[in-house]
Amino acid sequence: MLSLPEQSESPVNVNVEAPNNAYSILLIESDRMVSALLKSSLERVGYTVNQVFCGESAHNAVMNFKPEIIILDISLPGVDGFSLCQTIREAFKGPLLIVTSRNSESDQITALGLGADDYLIKPVSINILKARIEALTRRVSQLTEEQSPEKIEVGDIALFPQSQQCKVKGQSIRLSGFEFQLLLLLLSNEGKVLTRDQIYNLLLGREYNGLERTIDVRISTLRDKLAKKGMKKTKIETVWGKGYILNGSAT
CATH class of the missing domain: 3.40.50.2300 (Response regulator)
Structure with missing residues (x-):
């Protein structure tokens, strides 16, 4: 069962603002x-x-x-x-x-x-x-609005934010919306270390608690998908104790 508020509160009359869009x-x-x-x-x-x-x-x-x-x-x-x-x-x-x-x-x-x-x-x-x-x-x-060029290309990867398409060495690759935004964030910050705190705040809207592995697992899955399409020049590297960095000219 889901946990409900205390009896003095209504489970539906809560202080949560309505979303901007009716998703x-x-x-x-x-x-x-x-x-x-x-x-x-x-x-x-x-x-x-x-x-x-x-x-x-x-x-x-x-x-x-x-x-x-x-x-x-x-x-x-x-x-x-x-x-x-x-x-x-x-x-x-x-x-x-x-x-x-x-x-x-x-x-x-x-x-x-x-x-x-x-x-x-x-x-x-x-x-x-x-x-x-x-x-x-x-x-x-917010991330899509802030990063909305027609095309971002780094090494083997080309992203098309407006159509949510990704290509590796010219081959299309299927990514979930979250995977696309994660890759977009990494490409837009090529050569910069993105800490787990930054990634959690930008993509999940919350602080990293030091234990959760959500982003680590998603990075691993993303690496596997890109590698299967032949990505070699571009690498998502782990910076131990800090976070991740995208290297667009890895050898």
Whole structure:
């Protein structure tokens, strides 16, 4: 179950400002009571929410509803939640948040490696969930507005921010929205060390707690995708104890 505010507070009458844009959310959650609570709460602050209660219907729902945000519980009955996460990510570029009772580190690393943008463990405050959603959409929107040239090219990589396309040595590569923004941030700061604090603030809208591995896993996945397309001149290097740097002329 999700954790609710104290009895003196209403679970829906919370001090959270409505989002600037009425984003549409696809909620994939088998617990109908939890799903109803989330739907009601999110709609109160301006989101449009469509519900799916089983994994078998999830892929068609993504195609039919064309959501801008997906919230997924990987503990759905009758399906492999990780396979579902991967399948959704192959067709969906927007923010994908996992909200589940599965709390092992290996589950979190696997989900993030498959393309999830954030991972929240039940019980979780509805207000925290809203804040995470708004942070992802707000930061990605701001970054896109600030970095919007037609093309950014560094070494083997060419990014086209306006169309959200990425090419490595002329070959197109499929990236999630979060992966694209992460790569855009690195390319826009070529030769500069980006600390984990900076990356967390810019892309996730929160401070790095010193333990979380969200960005580390996403960097690893991004490296693998780029390498499989033949990236050699450009490298995303780890600066131990600090963060990451993109080297556009690595040998």
